[in-house]
Amino acid sequence: MCGIVGFTGKNNAAAFLLDGLQKLEYRGYDSAGIAVLGDGNFDIQKTVGRIKSLKDKTENGNTVIGNIGIGHTRWATHGVPSIENAHPHSSENGLFAVVHNGIIENYVALKEELKSEGVKFVSETDTEVVPHLLAKYYNGDIKSTLKKVLSMLEGSFALGIICKDYPDTLIAAKKFSPLIIGLSKNSNIIASDVTAIASVTKDIVYLEDGEFAFLTPNGATFFDSDANEINKSISKITWDVSAAEKGGFEHFMMKEIFEQPKSVSQTVNGRIKNGNVVFEDFKLTAEKLTLINKIFIVACGSAYHAGMVGKYVIEDMARIPCDVELASEFRYRNPIVDEKTLTIVISQSGETADTLAALNEAKRLGSHTISVVNVVGSSIAKASDDVIYTWAGPEIAVATTKGYSTQVAVMYLFAAWCAKALGTMKDSEIADFLQEVKSIPEKIEEVLLQKDKLKEMAKKQVNTSSLFFIGRNLDYAISLEASLKLKEISYIHSEAYAAGELKHGTISLIEDGVTVIALSCYKDLTDKTLSNIKEVKARGAFVITCTQNGDTDFEKESDEMIYIPKIDKRLIASLEVIPFQIYSYYVSYHKGLDIDKPRNLAKSVTVE
Numbered sequence: 241m242c243g244i245v246g247f248t249g250k251n252n253a254a255a256f257l258l259d260g261l262q263k264l265e266y267r268g269y270d271s272a273g274i275a276v277l278g279d280g281n282f283d284i285q286k287t288v289g290r291i292k293s294l295k296d297k298t299e300n301g302n303t304v305i306g307n308i309g310i311g312h313t314r315w316a317t318h319g320v321p322s323i324e325n326a327h328p329h330s331s332e333n334g335l336f337a338v339v340h341n342g343i344i345e346n347y348v349a350l351k352e353e354l355k356s357e358g359v360k361f362v363s364e365t366d367t368e369v370v371p372h373l374l375a376k377y378y379n380g381d382i383k384s385t386l387k388k389v390l391s392m393l394e395g396s397f398a399l400g401i402i403c404k405d406y407p408d409t410l411i412a413a414k415k416f417s418p419l420i421i422g423l424s425k426n427s428n429i430i431a432s433d434v435t436a437i438a439s440v441t442k443d444i445v446y447l448e449d450g451e452f453a454f455l456t457p458n459g460a461t462f463f464d465s466d467a468n469e470i471n472k473s474i475s476k477i478t479w480d481v482s483a484a485e486k487g488g489f490e491h492f493m494m495k496e497i498f499e500q501p502k503s504v505s506q507t508v509n510g511r512i513k514n515g516n517v518v519f520e521d522f523k524l525t526a527e528k529l530t531l532i533n534k535i536f537i538v539a540c541g542s543a544y545h546a547g548m549v550g551k552y553v554i555e556d557m558a559r560i561p562c563d564v565e566l567a568s569e570f571r572y573r574n575p576i577v578d579e580k581t582l583t584i585v586i587s588q589s590g591e592t593a594d595t596l597a598a599l600n601e602a603k604r605l606g607s608h609t610i611s612v613v614n615v616v617g618s619s620i621a622k623a624s625d626d627v628i629y630t631w632a633g634p635e636i637a638v639a640t641t642k643g644y645s646t647q648v649a650v651m652y653l654f655a656a657w658c659a660k661a662l663g664t665m666k667d668s669e670i671a672d673f674l675q676e677v678k679s680i681p682e683k684i685e686e687v688l689l690q691k692d693k694l695k696e697m698a699k700k701q702v703n704t705s706s707l708f709f710i711g712r713n714l715d716y717a718i719s720l721e722a723s724l725k726l727k728e729i730s731y732i733h734s735e736a737y738a739a740g741e742l743k744h745g746t747i748s749l750i751e752d753g754v755t756v757i758a759l760s761c762y763k764d765l766t767d768k769t770l771s772n773i774k775e776v777k778a779r780g781a782f783v784i785t786c787t788q789n790g791d792t793d794f795e796k797e798s799d800e801m802i803y804i805p806k807i808d809k810r811l812i813a814s815l816e817v818i819p820f821q822i823y824s825y826y827v828s829y830h831k832g833l834d835i836d837k838p839r840n841l842a843k844s845v846t847v848e
């Protein structure tokens with residue numbers, strides 16, 4: 241996730257900027273840069289890679305002279321990690337320099353308009369529209385210019401801006417991305433979180449969405465979105481700053497679980513336009529899709545489970561046969577693939593060795609390839625014909641949560657895109673479906689409210705050695721992910737079964753006290769799953785059932801219940817997985833295990 245810092249004061253700005261950026265390193269980044277205004281000119285220094293090399297390049301900031309500046313760590317979203325794409329970005333007339341965290345969702349339209357007016361862009365970023373817009377609308381009055389430009393930006397942003405005409409004024413603006421202002425005697429500063437501020441001051445101001453601020457070395461002035469001056473109260477940093485990098489959570493995994501509403505909305509919102517899905521720069525056209533007679537989804541681990549959800553939803557909506565394969569199997573089994581096959585590979589890291597090899601195998605056999613990847617510029621992204629990025633932000637906990645959720649969200653978008661291209665659904669049905677997709681983030685928020693209840697429930701599994709998840713259709717696909725989550729971080733043996741398969745063998749393992757977790761949210765099949773629950777209950781199982789609000793039929797047969805909000809049955813994965821991420825987290829927590837780094841596992845599996 242990008243990080244922002246900014247400084248205006250009596251000392252040299254660069255030293256604070258570089259130290260501040262180093263404190264934001266934990267957020268994940270691939271490039272960094274600073275811009276300092278001194279002697280009427282910006283000195284902009286950038287690097288691909290670590291802050292350390294920026295420090296070396298500038299002799300710890302000593303060669304960059306000036307008392308006001310902005311800095312940025314970039315986690316690539318629009319455009320690969322490179323010097324051109326690294327922030328700060330500046331306007332052609334050299335008047336403005338800008339750092340940005342978030343996504344400007346309407347940047348394509350803004351960029352096209354600016355380009356048609358002759359503006360030359362040097363980066364592939366969404367951010368670069370901001371300095372160009374500021375330059376375009378600048379009328380000598382920075383406040384009205386800012387009001388105008390901010391009102392044009394859709395999506396999310398935290399912005400740090402400096403302007404040559406205001407040589408001691410640091411400008412901060414925020415909408416849906418974090419930004420904190422620190423006030424002190426000799427300097428005023430901004431940063432994405434308190435870790436970068438706490439060593440300078442404990443007095444902070446939280447900007448609300450839509451607000452902006454002008455900071456000088458002597459004070460700060462705050463404005464609402466209509467540019468009316470407002471008063472803001474000063475808060476004190478009282479909490480443990482080392483916890484700030486985890487956003488106040490004890491572990492990255494829980495922080496990332498709670499980031500899911502934002503990650504999903506970042507992944508879907510900008511791509512849903514007028515009731516349809518738009519994938520930028522997509523080489524697969526609707527026409528080409530009509531020639532495809534089979535889809536392979538290939539991935540490993542949780543990404544494979546996201547692919548399972550994709551299979552159910554794509555087949556249901558677009559009526560194309562779709563197989564999901566483990567990459568380690570696909571790559572060696574001489575699969576039947578030709579130019580009429582579409583291959584989708586899914587990978588959070590974009591570096592998984594088996595997935596990359598499977599992708600190359602599909603390409604060699606003539607298939608068009610699409611990757612669903614979280615890391616811009618990763619090997620898998622570079623090797624595939626098309627990329628659909630999941631905009632989850634960096635995932636640090638080994639067990640994926642927001643990675644999976646955003647992969648599943650992309651599956652919905654792709655299914656809707658195919659349904660439109662192939663005419664398998666009416667436009668109005670697709671628009672309704674996408675409207676439901678947009679409701680996912682707020683419904684995830686509702687599920688997250690059950691955290692404390694799940695913490696209590698999880699205590700009962702601390703001494704469990706083996707348990708089972710069961711479900712049908714999408715509930716089964718989600719069972720696979722729920723089961724993996726639990727086993728990888730709690731070390732409890734867990735298996736996921738298609739509920740109808742139980743009586744073909746596994747039911748012999750059910751005896752008094754064995755926990756069976758039944759997932760039963762897929763509307764058309766809840767009666768069938770209820771019968772399976774009765775079967776295991778009759779053999780002494782301890783049953784936990786997850787179903788949709790209002791479906792109380794299960795209560796009689798279950799020892800514990802988890803409810804999720806009602807949603808279109810094709811979208812249940814996005815809600816139903818959340819309680820089990822939290823539940824798994826707490827089983828591991830109660831057992832005192834290393835939640836963020838479970839034994840024997842690596843975040844990125846770059847060997848087969």
Ligand code: F6R
Pocket residue numbers: 540541542543544586587588589590591592595638639640641724725728843844845
């Ligand atoms: C489980 C988990 C792994 C990954 C798998 C693929 O929580 O994180 O199962 O899903 O190793 O990794 P990527 O998505 O990076 O290819």
